Amino acid sequence: MAQRTDEELVQAILDGDEESFRDLVLRYQNRVVNYLNRMLRDLDEAQELAQEVFVRVYRALDRFDPSYRFSTWLFRVAQNAAIDRIRKRRLVMVSLNRPETGSSEGGEWEFPSDCPTPYGELRNLERGGAIRRAVAELKGEYRELIELRHFGELSYEEIAELKEMPLGTVKNKLFRGRQMLKGKLADYLTD
Amino acid sequence: MKRPDDTRATRGDETLDDPGLLALDQRVDAAWESDDEDGVWLERLAVEEGLAEEALGLRRLQCGIASLRVSVPASFADQVMARVADERPAWRRHGQSSPLAWLAAAAVLVGALAVTAMLAAGADVGSGPLATVADLLTASVAAGAGLLGASWRGVGTIAASWLQTSPETFALAALLLVAAPAWFVLRAARARSAASRRR
Structure with missing residues (x-):
């Protein structure tokens, strides 16, 4: 049986099939948690907030406009929730421009990796820390898109819709963001 | 004017906005995840000679970033569903009336009809406040029925003459x-x- 689209799942939930919401959660849970983790720099808090985001989305499901993508709506809710949380913490810099210098994101975690060898075995804490720092040091406009693309795993089109930017601008900014990262991480991205 | 975030300014590399590199960046982005060896991967991606190093650099970057991703615990969805089960969102309340409410409304209607029928049949309700309420109800029903009958009789007469x-x-x-x-x-x-x- 063909996989139902997000919009079909939403309609099924509104029609009373609440288990379809589980499918939506399973479909997006890793992406939302990873995105929030990047924004909040705290995995436990990211997981807790991701649950809250899904509950908020569930509550407001009847206000979902099917002329937009569900994913962009979900990530907009997630982004707003993260910004609110950051404001509450009084750490304005985290979501905007101030570069992160420490490794408070949890450098001791074991990161699962699905990369090809030799980079698939990339569990090197030093390298992981360097990448996190490099992403954090990007200017906000680039970092935000890098986070949406590489942690939220949104497509270029989804990012363009979410950020209300022309698709070409998204492509250019991601290109430049990646080039900046590649430049900063030159020492870590070799054999 | 130099901007600190401008890639060309920080790296002194005028080729960064090269459409060819931009296109390569997107091809790598679309295809980086693969178990192929570097050589096979480059061949599959049909990377032009001279751009191989750039492509591999981008691929390594993608892998590096991906290695920072985490997987949520298996219980995550269950926890969300447990929280959702306690929710009573507005959209779920709409159009979902409780059977009890329907039963109560039906019982009131049946009761009112029964009382009206009893009163119309001339049942004795004694005297006092209950009798006053009963009289009021009887008078209202009688007046309403009379009015309705009269008006429909009028409408019926007009309609009949028109139809003929x-x-x-x-x-x-x-x-x-x-x-x-x-x-x-x-x-x-x-x-x-x-x-x-x-x-």
Whole structure:
């Protein structure tokens, strides 16, 4: 049986099939948690907030406009929730421009990796820390898109819709963001 | 003017906005995840000679970033569903009346009809406040019924005289009789469909 689209799942939930919401959660849970983790720099808090985001989305499901993508709506809710949380913490810099210098994101975690060898075995804490720092040091406009693309795993089109930017601008900014990262991480991205 | 975030300014590399590199960046982004060896991967991606190093650098960057991703615990979805089960969102309340509410309304209606029927049949309710309420109810029902009967009798007389004027008038009336409910049904269906689209 063909996989139902997000919009079909939403309609099924509104029609009373609440288990379809589980499918939506399973479909997006890793992406939302990873995105929030990047924004909040705290995995436990990211997981807790991701649950809250899904509950908020569930509550407001009847206000979902099917002329937009569900994913962009979900990530907009997630982004707003993260910004609110950051404001509450009084750490304005985290979501905007101030570069992160420490490794408070949890450098001791074991990161699962699905990369090809030799980079698939990339569990090197030093390298992981360097990448996190490099992403954090990007200017906000680039970092935000890098986070949406590489942690939220949104497509270029989804990012363009979410950020209300022309698709070409998204492509250019991601290109430049990646080039900046590649430049900063030159020492870590070799054999 | 130099901007600190400008890639060209920080790296002194005027080739960064090269459309070829931009296109390569997107091809790598679309295809980086693969178990192929570097050489096979480059061949599969059909990377032009001279751009191989750039492509591999981008691939390594993608892998490096991906290695920072985490997987949520298996219980995550269950926890969300448990929280959702406690929710009573507005959209779930709409159109979902409790059977108890329906039963209560039906019981009140049946009770009111029974009392009215008893009173209309001349049942003795004694005297006092209850009798006053019963009298009021009886009078109201009688007055309402009389008014309704009179008005419908009037309407019926007019309609009958109009229908008898010609066979065409009768046919038109029959058509109206069928079309009016059909129009209401169509209207309701359209409203339902629009509401569904809005959702």
